[in-house]
Amino acid sequence: MNNETQAATRAAIYIRVSTDRQAERGYSISEQETKLKAMCTAQGLKVYKVYCDDGYTGSNMERPALKKLLKDVWEGKIKSVVIYKLDRLSRDIQDLLEIIRRIFMPSKTRLISLTESIDTCTPGGRAALNVLATFAELEKDTINERMEMGRIGYVKSGKWFGKVPFGYDRNKEGNLVLNADAIKVRQVFDMYLHGKGLKEIAETLKLTSSESVNSILKSKASHGFVQYRGEYFQGIHEPIISKETYDIAAELRARQKFMQKGSAPSPYVLVGLLYCGKCGSKMAYVKQEHYTKIVCHSTRKSRPHLIVDPNCKNPRLRAVNVEETVLEKLFNRVDGIKDSWSESDTEEKRIALRSRIEKIIVTDGDIDIHWHQGH
Numbered sequence: 001m002n003n004e005t006q007a008a009t010r011a012a013i014y015i016r017v018s019t020d021r022q023a024e025r026g027y028s029i030s031e032q033e034t035k036l037k038a039m040c041t042a043q044g045l046k047v048y049k050v051y052c053d054d055g056y057t058g059s060n061m062e063r064p065a066l067k068k069l070l071k072d073v074w075e076g077k078i079k080s081v082v083i084y085k086l087d088r089l090s091r092d093i094q095d096l097l098e099i100i101r102r103i104f105m106p107s108k109t110r111l112i113s114l115t116e117s118i119d120t121c122t123p124g125g126r127a128a129l130n131v132l133a134t135f136a137e138l139e140k141d142t143i144n145e146r147m148e149m150g151r152i153g154y155v156k157s158g159k160w161f162g163k164v165p166f167g168y169d170r171n172k173e174g175n176l177v178l179n180a181d182a183i184k185v186r187q188v189f190d191m192y193l194h195g196k197g198l199k200e201i202a203e204t205l206k207l208t209s210s211e212s213v214n215s216i217l218k219s220k221a222s223h224g225f226v227q228y229r230g231e232y233f234q235g236i237h238e239p240i241i242s243k244e245t246y247d248i249a250a251e252l253r254a255r256q257k258f259m260q261k262g263s264a265p266s267p268y269v270l271v272g273l274l275y276c277g278k279c280g281s282k283m284a285y286v287k288q289e290h291y292t293k294i295v296c297h298s299t300r301k302s303r304p305h306l307i308v309d310p311n312c313k314n315p316r317l318r319a320v321n322v323e324e325t326v327l328e329k330l331f332n333r334v335d336g337i338k339d340s341w342s343e344s345d346t347e348e349k350r351i352a353l354r355s356r357i358e359k360i361i362v363t364d365g366d367i368d369i370h371w372h373q374g375h
Protein backbone atom coordinates (compact mmCIF):
# COMPACT_ATOMS: atom_id res chain seq x y z
CA MET A 1 0.00 0.00 0.00
CA ASN A 2 1.54 3.33 -1.00
CA ASN A 3 1.33 6.55 1.03
CA GLU A 4 -1.54 8.01 -0.91
CA THR A 5 -3.90 5.08 -0.49
CA GLN A 6 -2.89 4.89 3.14
CA ALA A 7 -3.97 8.51 3.60
CA ALA A 8 -7.22 7.77 1.76
CA THR A 9 -8.15 5.11 4.27
CA ARG A 10 -7.44 7.30 7.28
CA ALA A 11 -10.61 7.44 9.37
CA ALA A 12 -11.68 9.17 12.54
CA ILE A 13 -14.23 7.87 14.97
CA TYR A 14 -16.45 10.41 16.69
CA ILE A 15 -18.37 9.47 19.82
CA ARG A 16 -20.69 11.54 21.96
CA VAL A 17 -22.62 10.62 25.08
CA SER A 18 -24.68 13.16 26.92
CA THR A 19 -25.85 11.42 30.09
CA ASP A 20 -25.47 8.26 32.12
CA ARG A 21 -28.92 7.18 31.03
CA GLN A 22 -27.80 6.99 27.42
CA ALA A 23 -24.97 4.73 28.49
CA GLU A 24 -27.56 2.38 29.99
CA ARG A 25 -29.43 2.18 26.70
CA GLY A 26 -26.54 0.79 24.73
CA TYR A 27 -25.00 4.10 23.76
CA SER A 28 -22.00 3.85 26.08
CA ILE A 29 -18.65 5.10 24.89
CA SER A 30 -17.09 1.66 24.78
CA GLU A 31 -20.04 0.12 22.93
CA GLN A 32 -20.03 2.86 20.29
CA GLU A 33 -16.26 2.55 19.92
CA THR A 34 -16.29 -1.25 19.53
CA LYS A 35 -19.00 -1.19 16.85
CA LEU A 36 -17.39 1.67 14.94
CA LYS A 37 -13.95 0.07 14.98
CA ALA A 38 -15.45 -3.14 13.64
CA MET A 39 -17.09 -1.22 10.83
CA CYS A 40 -13.82 0.51 9.93
CA THR A 41 -12.12 -2.85 9.69
CA ALA A 42 -14.92 -4.19 7.49
CA GLN A 43 -14.62 -1.18 5.15
CA GLY A 44 -10.85 -1.32 5.03
CA LEU A 45 -10.42 1.94 6.95
CA LYS A 46 -7.53 2.63 9.34
CA VAL A 47 -8.55 4.34 12.56
CA TYR A 48 -6.46 7.50 12.81
CA LYS A 49 -7.96 8.77 16.07
CA VAL A 50 -10.99 8.46 18.34
CA TYR A 51 -12.62 11.77 19.24
CA CYS A 52 -14.90 11.62 22.23
CA ASP A 53 -17.23 14.15 23.87
CA ASP A 54 -18.42 12.76 27.16
CA GLY A 55 -21.34 14.53 28.84
CA TYR A 56 -22.40 16.92 26.06
CA THR A 57 -25.84 17.29 24.51
CA GLY A 58 -26.25 17.17 20.76
CA SER A 59 -27.68 20.66 20.60
CA ASN A 60 -24.57 22.18 22.12
CA MET A 61 -22.10 22.77 19.26
CA GLU A 62 -19.35 23.95 21.63
CA ARG A 63 -17.87 20.52 22.20
CA PRO A 64 -14.07 20.25 22.48
CA ALA A 65 -13.63 16.93 20.67
CA LEU A 66 -16.03 17.96 17.91
CA LYS A 67 -14.11 21.18 17.38
CA LYS A 68 -10.82 19.31 17.18
CA LEU A 69 -12.37 16.79 14.78
CA LEU A 70 -13.72 19.48 12.45
CA LYS A 71 -10.36 21.25 12.50
CA ASP A 72 -8.57 18.05 11.53
CA VAL A 73 -11.12 17.34 8.80
CA TRP A 74 -10.71 20.87 7.50
CA GLU A 75 -6.94 20.50 7.42
CA GLY A 76 -7.26 17.29 5.44
CA LYS A 77 -5.81 15.00 8.10
CA ILE A 78 -8.76 12.62 7.86
CA LYS A 79 -10.58 11.21 4.85
CA SER A 80 -13.51 9.53 6.60
CA VAL A 81 -15.44 10.22 9.77
CA VAL A 82 -17.35 7.36 11.25
CA ILE A 83 -20.22 7.89 13.68
CA TYR A 84 -22.82 5.69 15.31
CA LYS A 85 -25.77 7.90 14.41
CA LEU A 86 -26.10 11.34 12.79
CA ASP A 87 -27.46 12.86 15.99
CA ARG A 88 -24.07 12.14 17.62
CA LEU A 89 -22.70 15.02 15.51
CA SER A 90 -25.69 17.29 16.03
CA ARG A 91 -29.28 17.02 17.16
CA ASP A 92 -30.19 19.89 14.90
CA ILE A 93 -30.47 18.79 11.30
CA GLN A 94 -29.65 22.30 10.07
CA ASP A 95 -26.38 22.37 12.02
CA LEU A 96 -25.58 18.93 10.70
CA LEU A 97 -26.16 19.87 7.07
CA GLU A 98 -24.13 23.02 7.65
CA ILE A 99 -21.16 20.99 8.90
CA ILE A 100 -21.39 18.64 5.95
CA ARG A 101 -21.71 21.44 3.41
CA ARG A 102 -19.02 23.71 4.82
CA ILE A 103 -16.43 21.29 6.13
CA PHE A 104 -16.92 17.76 4.84
CA MET A 105 -17.74 18.54 1.22
CA PRO A 106 -14.95 21.08 0.50
CA SER A 107 -12.35 18.79 2.09
CA LYS A 108 -13.84 15.75 0.31
CA THR A 109 -14.23 13.89 3.57
CA ARG A 110 -16.70 11.01 3.84
CA LEU A 111 -19.20 10.92 6.65
CA ILE A 112 -20.39 7.44 7.49
CA SER A 113 -23.20 6.71 9.91
CA LEU A 114 -23.33 3.14 11.12
CA THR A 115 -27.02 2.89 11.95
CA GLU A 116 -28.48 5.00 9.15
CA SER A 117 -26.58 3.66 6.12
CA ILE A 118 -25.44 7.11 5.24
CA ASP A 119 -22.18 7.50 3.42
CA THR A 120 -21.64 10.91 1.86
CA CYS A 121 -19.19 9.32 -0.57
CA THR A 122 -21.87 7.38 -2.44
CA PRO A 123 -24.80 8.88 -4.39
CA GLY A 124 -27.20 6.61 -2.49
CA GLY A 125 -25.80 7.77 0.83
CA ARG A 126 -26.12 11.41 -0.14
CA ALA A 127 -29.70 10.86 -1.26
CA ALA A 128 -30.45 9.18 2.05
CA LEU A 129 -29.02 12.21 3.83
CA ASN A 130 -31.31 14.54 1.88
CA VAL A 131 -34.33 12.37 2.61
CA LEU A 132 -33.42 12.39 6.27
CA ALA A 133 -33.10 16.16 6.27
CA THR A 134 -36.48 16.49 4.59
CA PHE A 135 -38.13 14.23 7.12
CA ALA A 136 -36.56 16.07 9.99
CA GLU A 137 -37.98 19.35 8.65
CA LEU A 138 -41.35 17.74 8.03
CA GLU A 139 -41.43 16.44 11.56
CA LYS A 140 -40.72 19.90 12.92
CA ASP A 141 -43.49 21.40 10.77
CA THR A 142 -45.92 18.70 11.80
CA ILE A 143 -45.24 19.34 15.47
CA ASN A 144 -45.79 23.07 14.97
CA GLU A 145 -48.93 22.42 12.99
CA ARG A 146 -50.25 20.07 15.63
CA MET A 147 -49.59 22.66 18.33
CA GLU A 148 -51.33 25.29 16.23
CA MET A 149 -54.33 23.00 15.69
CA GLY A 150 -54.40 22.36 19.41
CA ARG A 151 -54.50 26.07 20.16
CA ILE A 152 -57.22 26.77 17.61
CA GLY A 153 -59.29 23.92 19.01
CA TYR A 154 -58.77 25.27 22.51
CA VAL A 155 -59.87 28.78 21.54
CA LYS A 156 -62.82 27.52 19.46
CA SER A 157 -64.06 25.69 22.52
CA GLY A 158 -64.38 29.14 24.10
CA LYS A 159 -61.28 29.12 26.28
CA TRP A 160 -58.93 32.03 26.55
CA PHE A 161 -55.42 31.67 25.17
CA GLY A 162 -52.53 33.98 26.09
CA LYS A 163 -52.23 36.91 28.47
CA VAL A 164 -55.16 37.15 30.86
CA PRO A 165 -57.30 40.24 30.10
CA PHE A 166 -57.89 43.01 32.65
CA GLY A 167 -60.77 42.23 34.99
CA TYR A 168 -60.19 38.48 34.96
CA ASP A 169 -58.06 35.78 36.54
CA ARG A 170 -57.42 32.29 35.26
CA ASN A 171 -58.64 29.48 37.51
CA LYS A 172 -57.13 26.00 37.95
CA GLU A 173 -59.05 24.64 34.96
CA GLY A 174 -57.60 27.40 32.79
CA ASN A 175 -60.90 29.29 32.54
CA LEU A 176 -61.33 33.03 32.97
CA VAL A 177 -63.12 34.14 36.13
CA LEU A 178 -64.02 37.68 37.18
CA ASN A 179 -61.74 39.39 39.67
CA ALA A 180 -62.00 42.61 41.69
CA ASP A 181 -60.96 44.73 38.69
CA ALA A 182 -64.07 43.71 36.76
CA ILE A 183 -65.95 46.63 38.32
CA LYS A 184 -63.33 49.00 36.88
CA VAL A 185 -63.93 47.67 33.40
CA ARG A 186 -67.60 48.54 33.79
CA GLN A 187 -66.67 51.99 35.12
CA VAL A 188 -64.31 52.62 32.19
CA PHE A 189 -67.12 52.03 29.71
CA ASP A 190 -69.57 54.03 31.78
CA MET A 191 -67.28 57.06 31.99
CA TYR A 192 -66.28 56.83 28.35
CA LEU A 193 -69.87 56.74 27.18
CA HIS A 194 -70.52 59.80 29.33
CA GLY A 195 -67.94 61.72 27.35
CA LYS A 196 -64.94 61.48 29.66
CA GLY A 197 -61.47 61.49 28.13
CA LEU A 198 -59.06 58.56 28.39
CA LYS A 199 -56.67 60.50 30.61
CA GLU A 200 -59.37 61.55 33.02
CA ILE A 201 -60.68 58.00 33.21
CA ALA A 202 -57.18 56.67 33.91
CA GLU A 203 -56.66 59.17 36.71
CA THR A 204 -60.06 58.68 38.33
CA LEU A 205 -59.87 54.89 38.30
CA LYS A 206 -56.13 54.81 39.10
CA LEU A 207 -55.21 52.93 35.95
CA THR A 208 -51.62 53.19 34.73
CA SER A 209 -52.23 55.30 31.61
CA SER A 210 -54.71 56.40 29.00
CA GLU A 211 -53.23 53.59 26.89
CA SER A 212 -54.48 51.00 29.38
CA VAL A 213 -57.94 52.60 29.30
CA ASN A 214 -57.83 52.34 25.53
CA SER A 215 -56.93 48.67 25.62
CA ILE A 216 -59.78 47.96 28.03
CA LEU A 217 -62.16 49.68 25.60
CA LYS A 218 -60.75 47.65 22.73
CA SER A 219 -60.66 44.19 24.33
CA LYS A 220 -63.52 41.95 23.25
CA ALA A 221 -62.91 39.68 26.22
CA SER A 222 -65.08 41.92 28.38
CA HIS A 223 -68.22 41.10 26.41
CA GLY A 224 -67.49 37.41 26.27
CA PHE A 225 -65.29 36.78 23.27
CA VAL A 226 -62.01 34.93 22.93
CA GLN A 227 -59.57 35.57 20.16
CA TYR A 228 -56.71 33.87 18.41
CA ARG A 229 -54.59 35.59 15.76
CA GLY A 230 -57.24 38.19 15.03
CA GLU A 231 -60.13 35.72 14.85
CA TYR A 232 -62.90 35.91 17.41
CA PHE A 233 -64.96 33.11 18.91
CA GLN A 234 -67.71 32.98 21.52
CA GLY A 235 -66.06 32.46 24.90
CA ILE A 236 -67.34 30.45 27.83
CA HIS A 237 -66.38 33.06 30.43
CA GLU A 238 -68.76 35.49 32.09
CA PRO A 239 -68.97 38.85 30.25
CA ILE A 240 -68.49 42.10 32.19
CA ILE A 241 -70.39 44.34 29.81
CA SER A 242 -73.01 43.77 27.12
CA LYS A 243 -72.25 43.62 23.43
CA GLU A 244 -74.40 46.75 22.93
CA THR A 245 -72.25 48.75 25.34
CA TYR A 246 -69.11 47.56 23.61
CA ASP A 247 -70.45 48.44 20.16
CA ILE A 248 -71.50 51.95 21.17
CA ALA A 249 -68.07 52.58 22.69
CA ALA A 250 -66.39 51.18 19.56
CA GLU A 251 -68.38 53.53 17.37
CA LEU A 252 -67.44 56.46 19.57
CA ARG A 253 -63.77 55.49 19.41
CA ALA A 254 -63.90 55.30 15.62
CA ARG A 255 -65.53 58.71 15.38
CA GLN A 256 -62.99 60.34 17.67
CA LYS A 257 -60.12 58.77 15.80
CA PHE A 258 -61.53 60.09 12.56
CA MET A 259 -61.88 63.60 13.96
CA GLN A 260 -58.34 63.66 15.30
CA LYS A 261 -56.87 62.63 11.98
CA GLY A 262 -55.26 65.47 10.10
CA SER A 263 -55.41 67.90 13.00
CA ALA A 264 -53.02 66.21 15.41
CA PRO A 265 -49.35 65.99 14.54
CA SER A 266 -48.16 62.39 14.27
CA PRO A 267 -45.86 61.87 17.22
CA TYR A 268 -42.73 63.76 16.36
CA VAL A 269 -41.88 62.02 13.10
CA LEU A 270 -39.43 64.76 12.09
CA VAL A 271 -37.37 64.55 15.27
CA GLY A 272 -33.64 64.86 14.59
CA LEU A 273 -34.08 66.19 11.06
CA LEU A 274 -34.96 69.80 11.85
CA TYR A 275 -32.41 72.64 11.81
CA CYS A 276 -32.80 76.35 12.35
CA GLY A 277 -32.00 78.35 9.20
CA LYS A 278 -31.12 81.44 11.22
CA CYS A 279 -28.53 80.20 13.70
CA GLY A 280 -27.90 76.58 12.66
CA SER A 281 -29.00 75.00 15.94
CA LYS A 282 -31.22 71.96 16.03
CA MET A 283 -34.96 72.42 16.37
CA ALA A 284 -37.24 70.60 18.77
CA TYR A 285 -40.86 69.65 19.07
CA VAL A 286 -42.31 71.58 22.00
CA LYS A 287 -45.75 70.84 23.35
CA GLN A 288 -47.60 74.04 24.15
CA GLU A 289 -51.02 74.63 25.53
CA HIS A 290 -52.96 74.25 22.29
CA TYR A 291 -50.46 73.23 19.67
CA THR A 292 -47.22 71.36 19.40
CA LYS A 293 -44.62 73.66 17.85
CA ILE A 294 -41.25 73.40 16.18
CA VAL A 295 -38.80 75.58 18.10
CA CYS A 296 -35.13 76.54 17.67
CA HIS A 297 -33.04 75.15 20.54
CA SER A 298 -31.23 78.51 20.85
CA THR A 299 -34.45 80.04 22.13
CA ARG A 300 -34.89 77.42 24.83
CA LYS A 301 -33.22 77.31 28.21
CA SER A 302 -33.63 73.59 28.80
CA ARG A 303 -30.72 72.36 26.65
CA PRO A 304 -27.94 75.00 27.09
CA HIS A 305 -25.38 72.99 25.10
CA LEU A 306 -27.59 73.28 22.02
CA ILE A 307 -27.76 77.10 22.10
CA VAL A 308 -25.90 78.62 19.16
CA ASP A 309 -27.24 82.18 19.17
CA PRO A 310 -29.23 83.18 22.27
CA ASN A 311 -30.75 86.06 20.26
CA CYS A 312 -32.05 83.83 17.45
CA LYS A 313 -35.37 85.18 16.19
CA ASN A 314 -36.52 82.26 14.10
CA PRO A 315 -40.28 82.08 14.73
CA ARG A 316 -41.96 79.02 16.17
CA LEU A 317 -44.08 77.09 13.72
CA ARG A 318 -46.96 74.73 14.28
CA ALA A 319 -45.65 71.18 13.95
CA VAL A 320 -48.73 70.11 11.98
CA ASN A 321 -47.99 72.70 9.30
CA VAL A 322 -44.31 71.77 9.03
CA GLU A 323 -45.17 68.07 8.80
CA GLU A 324 -47.84 68.75 6.19
CA THR A 325 -45.38 70.63 3.99
CA VAL A 326 -42.68 67.97 4.35
CA LEU A 327 -45.09 65.14 3.63
CA GLU A 328 -46.51 66.90 0.59
CA LYS A 329 -43.03 67.18 -0.85
CA LEU A 330 -42.24 63.58 0.06
CA PHE A 331 -45.43 62.28 -1.57
CA ASN A 332 -44.70 64.24 -4.75
CA ARG A 333 -41.22 62.87 -4.88
CA VAL A 334 -41.73 59.21 -3.97
CA ASP A 335 -44.34 57.29 -5.95
CA GLY A 336 -46.81 55.21 -4.02
CA ILE A 337 -45.68 56.18 -0.54
CA LYS A 338 -48.80 58.25 0.08
CA ASP A 339 -51.19 55.29 -0.09
CA SER A 340 -49.61 53.37 2.74
CA TRP A 341 -48.68 56.38 4.88
CA SER A 342 -51.72 56.48 7.15
CA GLU A 343 -51.36 52.76 7.87
CA SER A 344 -47.68 53.05 8.82
CA ASP A 345 -46.78 53.39 12.47
CA THR A 346 -44.59 56.16 13.85
CA GLU A 347 -41.42 54.12 13.63
CA GLU A 348 -42.02 53.19 9.99
CA LYS A 349 -42.70 56.83 9.17
CA ARG A 350 -39.50 57.95 10.85
CA ILE A 351 -37.49 55.37 8.94
CA ALA A 352 -39.14 56.33 5.65
CA LEU A 353 -38.31 59.99 6.27
CA ARG A 354 -34.77 59.41 7.53
CA SER A 355 -33.82 57.17 4.64
CA ARG A 356 -34.67 59.95 2.20
CA ILE A 357 -34.09 63.21 4.00
CA GLU A 358 -30.73 64.39 5.30
CA LYS A 359 -32.06 67.51 7.00
CA ILE A 360 -34.86 70.03 6.97
CA ILE A 361 -33.89 73.68 7.32
CA VAL A 362 -36.58 75.94 8.70
CA THR A 363 -36.24 79.73 8.19
CA ASP A 364 -39.03 82.24 8.84
CA GLY A 365 -41.67 79.73 7.87
CA ASP A 366 -39.73 78.51 4.84
CA ILE A 367 -39.06 74.80 4.76
CA ASP A 368 -36.07 73.64 2.78
CA ILE A 369 -35.55 69.89 2.49
CA HIS A 370 -32.09 68.45 1.81
CA TRP A 371 -32.65 65.02 0.25
CA HIS A 372 -30.15 62.21 0.45
CA GLN A 373 -28.42 61.54 -2.83
CA GLY A 374 -30.40 59.24 -5.06
CA HIS A 375 -33.68 60.22 -3.42
Ligand SMILES: [Zn+2]
Pocket (backbone or CB within 6 Å): 276, 277, 278, 279, 280, 281, 296, 297, 298, 299, 312, 313, 314
Ligand atom coordinates in the same frame (compact mmCIF):
# COMPACT_ATOMS: atom_id res chain seq x y z
ZN1 LIG B 1 -32.03 79.48 15.70
